[in-house]
Amino acid sequence: MTLLDVLLEPLGYDFMVRALATALIASVVCAVLSCWLVLIGWSLMGDAVSHAVLPGVVLAYIVGAPFALGAVVFGFLAVALIGAVRDTSRVKEDAAIGIVFTTLFALGLVLISITPSQTDLNHIIFGNLLGVSVGDLVQVVVLGAVVLIVLLTKRRDFTLYAFDPTHAHAIGLNPRVLGAVLLGLLALTAVVALQAVGVILVVAMLIIPGATAYLLTDRFSRMLLIAPAMSAVCAVVGLYLSYYLDTASGGMIVLAQGTAFALAYLFGPRHGLLGSRIAARRRRAALDRGRASATPSTTTRGQAGASDT
Amino acid sequence: MTAALDVTDVTVHYGEVLALDGATLRLDAGRICGLIGMNGSGKSTLFKTIMGLVKPDAGTVLINGAPPAAARSAGVIGYVPQSEDVDWSFPLSVRDVVMTGRYGRMGLTRRPRPADRAAVEEALARVELTELADRQIGQLSGGQKKRAFVARGIAQGASILLLDEPFAGVDKRSEATITRLLRELAAEGATILVSTHDLQALPSLADEAVLLMRRVLLHGSPEEVLTPDALALAFGLDVLSDGGSR
Numbered sequence: 001m002t003l004l005d006v007l008l009e010p011l012g013y014d015f016m017v018r019a020l021a022t023a024l025i026a027s028v029v030c031a032v033l034s035c036w037l038v039l040i041g042w043s044l045m046g047d048a049v050s051h052a053v054l055p056g057v058v059l060a061y062i063v064g065a066p067f068a069l070g071a072v073v074f075g076f077l078a079v080a081l082i083g084a085v086r087d088t089s090r091v092k093e094d095a096a097i098g099i100v101f102t103t104l105f106a107l108g109l110v111l112i113s114i115t116p117s118q119t120d121l122n123h124i125i126f127g128n129l130l131g132v133s134v135g136d137l138v139q140v141v142v143l144g145a146v147v148l149i150v151l152l153t154k155r156r157d158f159t160l161y162a163f164d165p166t167h168a169h170a171i172g173l174n175p176r177v178l179g180a181v182l183l184g185l186l187a188l189t190a191v192v193a194l195q196a197v198g199v200i201l202v203v204a205m206l207i208i209p210g211a212t213a214y215l216l217t218d219r220f221s222r223m224l225l226i227a228p229a230m231s232a233v234c235a236v237v238g239l240y241l242s243y244y245l246d247t248a249s250g251g252m253i254v255l256a257q258g259t260a261f262a263l264a265y266l267f268g269p270r271h272g273l274l275g276s277r278i279a280a281r282r283r284r285a286a287l288d289r290g291r292a293s294a295t296p297s298t299t300t301r302g303q304a305g306a307s308d309t
Numbered sequence: 310m311t312a313a314l315d316v317t318d319v320t321v322h323y324g325e326v327l328a329l330d331g332a333t334l335r336l337d338a339g340r341i342c343g344l345i346g347m348n349g350s351g352k353s354t355l356f357k358t359i360m361g362l363v364k365p366d367a368g369t370v371l372i373n374g375a376p377p378a379a380a381r382s383a384g385v386i387g388y389v390p391q392s393e394d395v396d397w398s399f400p401l402s403v404r405d406v407v408m409t410g411r412y413g414r415m416g417l418t419r420r421p422r423p424a425d426r427a428a429v430e431e432a433l434a435r436v437e438l439t440e441l442a443d444r445q446i447g448q449l450s451g452g453q454k455k456r457a458f459v460a461r462g463i464a465q466g467a468s469i470l471l472l473d474e475p476f477a478g479v480d481k482r483s484e485a486t487i488t489r490l491l492r493e494l495a496a497e498g499a500t501i502l503v504s505t506h507d508l509q510a511l512p513s514l515a516d517e518a519v520l521l522m523r524r525v526l527l528h529g530s531p532e533e534v535l536t537p538d539a540l541a542l543a544f545g546l547d548v549l550s551d552g553g554s555r
Binding site: 156159218222 | 360361362378381382383384386387390394396399400401402405406409410412417418419445465
C-alpha cells in the first residue's frame with residue numbers, strides 16, 4: 001500500500017470525510033482563539049467555560065433550540081457565577097472556577113441521565129467525530145466562520161486587551177466589552193469543538209496550540225499562523241492514526257497535539273529546553289571564533305546575532 | 310485659562326478602605342509635576358481616577374475642561390505603566406507596542422495607514438529606539454522599556470502623560486535620558502504627571518511637586534515640597550533618613 005493509498009482509503013467513506021472536515025475546522029478555530037487565551041492567562045477560564053456549556057447544550061437539545069444559544073447562555077452564566085463567588089466571598093478565583101464549572105458540568109450529566117436518547121448526548125461529552133451528521137457539519141462551519149471572522153477583524157483590539165487593558169481604556173476602547181466578546185466566542189468555540197473531541201477534551205484544543213506557538217515565536221502575528229497550522233496537522237494525523245489503530249479519534253487528536261507541544265518544549269529554537277541551550281552554545285562558539293580572529297566586525301556580528309534572536 | 314488637569318475634592322473608597330480623601334490638584338499645560346507619597350498614599354488610585362478606571366465616590370476630574378470619558382475618546386491621555394504591571398514576555402515588538410498608541414485614531418480593524426506608520430517611526434526616533442524597534446518588548450533594558458511606552462504616548466499625540474514610577478529599576482543614565490525627553494515634551498505643551506520615589510532627582514525633573522497622603526498635603530515647587538518637615542509629615546521621620554541616603 002503506497003502512502004497515497006494510506007491517505008485516500010479512509011476518504012472513501014463519507015463519514016470519514018465529514019470527520020476530517022469537522023476536525024480541521026474545529027482545530028483551526030480553537031487554535032486561533034487559544035493564542036489569546038494563553039496570553040491573557042485564561043486557560044483555566046477556557047476549561048471552565050468549555051465544561052460549563054454542557055447543561056446549556058443539553059437544555060437546547062431538549063427544547064429544540066440551537067446548541068450555540070444554550071452554550072453561550074451557560075458560558076456567560078459560568079463566568080458571572082465565578083466572578084460573584086470570587087468577589088463576594090473569601091474564596092479565591094481558582095477555587096471559584098473549580099466549584100462553578102464542576103457543578104454546572106454535573107448538572108449537565110444529570111440532565112443527560114434523565115433525557116431520553118442518551119447515546120446521542122453522551123457523544124457531547126466524549127465527542128463523536130465518526131458520527132458527525134451533515135447537519136452537525138453545517139453548524140460547525142457556520143459557528144466556526146462567525147468566530148474566525150470576529151477574531152480576525154478585531155484581532156488587534158483583542159491583542160491590546162491581552163497586553164495592556166489599561167491603555168486600551170485610556171484611549172477610549174472598552175476592555176470590558178472586548179473581554180465579554182472573547183468569552184462569547186469561547187462559548188461558541190466550545191460548541192464547535194465538542195463535535196470533534198467532546199466537552200472534556202475541548203480545553204486541550206483551546207490551550208495547547210497557542211501555548212506551542214508561544215514557545216516558537218516572539219511575534220503575535222506569527223503565533224496566529226503557527227497555532228492553527230500545528231493544530232490542523234495534529235487533527236489530520238490524529239484522525240488517520242485513530243482510523244488505522246482503531247482508537248478513539250478525539251483522544252488521538254489531543255495526543256498528537258500534546259506530542260507537538262512536547263517537541264516544541266524540548267526543541268524549540270528560542271524558548272525550548274534543549275533548543276535554547278544548543279543556540280546558546282552556538283552563540284558562545286561564534287563569539288569565541290570572533291575573538292580568535294580578533295576582527296571587530298566578526299565580534300559585532302556575533303553579538304548582534306546573540307541579542308537579536 | 311482652563312487647567313490641563315483639574316482634580317477637585319476626589320474621594321475614592323475600595324470597599325471599606327479610603328484610598329483618596331478629598332484630593333484636589335490643578336495642573337496647567339506644559340508643566341511637569343512630581344507626585345510623591347509613600348505606598349498606599351493613593352498615587353495609583355489618583356492615576357486610575359484620572360483615566361476613569363476608578364469612579365470617585367465624590368468630586369470631579371476635568372481634563373482640558375472635559376470629563377475623562379471625552380478626553381479618552383479624544384486620545385488625550387497617555388499612560389506609562391509600572392514595570393510590574395507589564396507582561397514583558399508578550400510576543401509583541403517595540404514597534405507593535407508603539408503602534409497601539411494609534412489605535413484610537415484607526416478604523417474598525419486598526420489597520421495602520423501611512424500616517425500611522427510615520428507617526429510611529431517619528432516617535433521611535435524621538436526616544437532613540439529606531440534601531441531596536443524590531444526587538445521583542447522584553448528584550449530591552451529598563452530605561453529603554455520606559456522610553457518605548459513614552460514613544461507610545463508620543464505616537465498617540467497625548468497631551469497629558471501619566472507615568473507611574475518610571476524610574477524604578479532604571480539606571481541613572483537612562484533616568485537622565487528620560488528626564489530630558491519629558492522636559493522636551495513639556496516644552497512642547499504636554500502636561501506630565503510622574504509618580505516617583507526618587508526625591509533627589511525631583512528638582513531637575515519637575516516644575517512642581519505634590520505630596521500625597523490620601524489628600525494633597527502640599528503642592529508647590531520641588532524645593533517647597535522637599536522640606537524635612539513636609540516629608541516627615543508624608544513619610545514618617547524614620548523614612549526620611551532612608552530617602553536621603555538614596
